[in-house]
Amino acid sequence: MNKKTIIAAALASFMSFAAHAQVANNPQWLDNAIFYQIYPSSYMDSDGNGIGDLPGIVSKLDYIKSLGITAIWLNPVFESGWFDGGYDVIDFYKIDPRFGTNTDMVKLIDEAHRRGIKVCLDLVAGHTSDKSPWFRDCSTGDRNSRYADYYIWTDSISPKEQQKIVVRHQAANPASSTYGRYVEANAPRGKYYEKNFFECQPALNYGFANPDPAHPWEQPVDAPGPQAVRRELKNIIAFWFDKGIDGFRVDMASSLIKNDKGKKAVSKLWNEMRAWKDKHYPHCVFISEWSNPEQAIPAGFNVDFMMQFGLKGYGSLFFSRDTPWGKRGYKPENEKEYRFCYFDRDGKGSPKEFAENYERAYNATKSLGYIALPTANHDFQRPNIGTRNTPEQLKVAMTFFLTMPGVPFIYYGDEIGMKYQMDLPNKEGSNNRAGTRTPMQWTKGETAGFSSCTPAQLYLPVDTENGRITVEAQLKDPASLLHYTRRLTALRHQQAALRGNGEWTLLNKDGQNYPLVYQCSNQGETIVVAINPARFKTKAVIPHTGTLHKLLETGKTAVKQANTGDELRLDGFSAVVYKVE
Structure with a gap:
């Protein structure tokens, strides 16, 4: 090996080490963090309209502190069209009036920080609402507009593609469909736009990793439009970091760039964002809804979830086959799929799938970031479901969640064993997710202390089992799930072996x-x-x-x-x- 080759190899090795060292530069507070996820519409209503708000959350910060919580994550609080539970954002720089004002958010941040609690928001990075001023301006076709290329438009789709992937607005419910990839808009800017989920959620244009020459509308990632969208994303993050926010959980983090096989281009994007964040806001964190830690954490995220999709294992622990998420995609004839979940009273499950996948991902990423195992979240069922419904069973599950490495996330209400309520009506695009978004149950009564409204005005119904599943009742019972959860969080904080990076x-x-x-x-x-x-x-x-x-x-x-x-x-x-x- 000649001298030049040796120098090049050493430089490459150093650059590789430097990149990993940078990614591994996590804020110290994460190592002993315990998060509490709050669905804001359902936590505490301060003004009696049946919907939770920011002042309501502020009023419960002492309770949150008493749980041993060090950080909270709020589902989207920005101005929204409320077709998809806040994930159809109209204005990223403005708190939705249903929750309060930007001033209310700053007060929440200040009051949380005074109690030693960090505050993270939900960043819907991949799309907006079709009611967004950006989208409306873009759709006019003014090529000199700031937002001219913020979205993906085309006038031509082949007949084959049209049959399979074009979504046409339905007059009765124009935003309802999740089918397909393109929406027929017939706007001056173009005939079709690309969407991410519902029709009302046009995809932001971060570009295409491998643009198809037959599709001239597919812009490369370094084109002016995609670069402008990246700058806008950075502006949004900086706007809220400057107000004191401690981090963002990023919705659909791996999907920003299209035609990105292997997620190489989107990984590069997030590594660039991470480098910028660490330089200007080193105390803040990025948490990804990627569900593949071996990709997400080297891509620049401090934390990634292992949950209901992506890396397999979580479902085989908690999703019984007779519950909504256990039924999804299950084929009894496929012997590779689990038949019985592990945390089931009959004890027919196996931890093998989880343990093998978790161990591999954990060992590959523990020097770089953290894996999060949530008790539940706004998108899937709670632990209290089906035949797993007693305090004794839920204490066993909570022991697991709060003694595993990484960063635990307690979904609001799981500390008292709130139930996943079956067969609730669709609420703001929730579909069967409504059962896990019901109001927090504070006291006995028809509205469970969540609101002073009438029961008919509640965001969603409550089910306290005659007051048993409430904070009020469980505070009085030393043997309750609530007190047991507090003992677990205290133990996690006390024992170094239970910290995130062991x-x-x-x-x-x-x-x-x-x-x-x-x-x-x-x-x-x-x-x-x-x-x-x-x-x-x-x-x-x-x-x-x-x-x-x-x-x-x-x-x-x-x-x-x-x-x-x-x-x-x-x-x-x-x-x-x-x-x-």
Whole structure:
């Protein structure tokens, strides 16, 4: 190898290390963070109109603090057309009047920071509402407009494409369809525009990674229009960071650039955004709805979710096949698909799919960022669903969520075991997601303390089971899920081994499904967690590494230690956390 080759190789190695070092430069507060996700329309209503708002959230910050929460994530709060639960944004620089004003947001930020709580917003980076001034200006066809190329337009589509992918507005409900890729608009700017989800959500033009020469409307990523959209995205982020926001969860983060096989172009985009953020706002974070940590975290995100799509495993833990998300795409004849979820009372599931995929993703990314395992979110069902519906079962699930590495996200109401309500009417594009967006249940009563409105005015109905599933009732019960969740969050904050960036090792022997046993290690500490979500007793033998000191348990557990191995015994619906000393 000659001298030039050696120098080039060394430079390449240094550049690779520098890139990874930059991505790994996460704000310190993330390592001990516990997030709380709030769907703003459903958390607390301060003015009696049946819809939650920002002053309502401010009034509950002391409660949020009492949960051991260090950061909150709010679903979209920007001015919206409210066809898709706030994900059809009209103005990214303005708080929607239903929630309050920009001043109310600044007050929320200030009050949260005073309590040591970070605030992150939801960034719908890939599209706007068709009511957005940007889109309306763009559709006029004025080529000198600032927004002339903010969206993707074409006048010509082949008959074959037209049959398969063109969506035509329906007079009765012009924004309802999620079918297809293009919407017929017959606007001066063009006959068709590309959408992302509903018809009313035109895709912003970040360009095409590999433009098709037969499609002249497909602009490359370095064209003026896509570059202008990138600058606008950066302006939005800076606008809210300058007001004190601590980060953004980015909706559909991997989909911004079209025709991007392997997500190379969009990864480059987010790495550039990350470099800019780290330079100007190093304390802030980017959280991705990518659901593929091995792509998202090297692409520049501080946190990525493992949940209901993308990297497989979450569903096989929590989505029973007789529940809405468990039914999706399931084919009994496909033996590769799970038949029974792991956190089911009958104990017929397997942690194999989750453990293998999680372990691979975790080991590939733990030096760069964090994986988030949410208890639920606004897009899929809660843990309390079907036959998983008792406090004992939900405590076992919460033990898992709050003792895994990464950054945990508690979805509002899961700390008291709120139910996923089946068969609710569609609300603002929710479809079957309505059952997980119901109002927070504070007290007994017809509106559960969420609002002073009449029950008929509620955003969605409540179901407190005669006041049992409320904050009020569970605060009075030392054995409640709420108090158990608080003990778990306190334990996570106290034990270095339960922080976000430790080592994680599955201790289950091959072929053994119950209980789930794993070890977390960090800063010289080691924690062993054993979880049995099944109704029957079970046991496991793990290597002896020291005295097991019980820190927390739910249900009945026992241990018999010996130099040849430690036998853990768990009753049904039990979990235990040990410290190795």
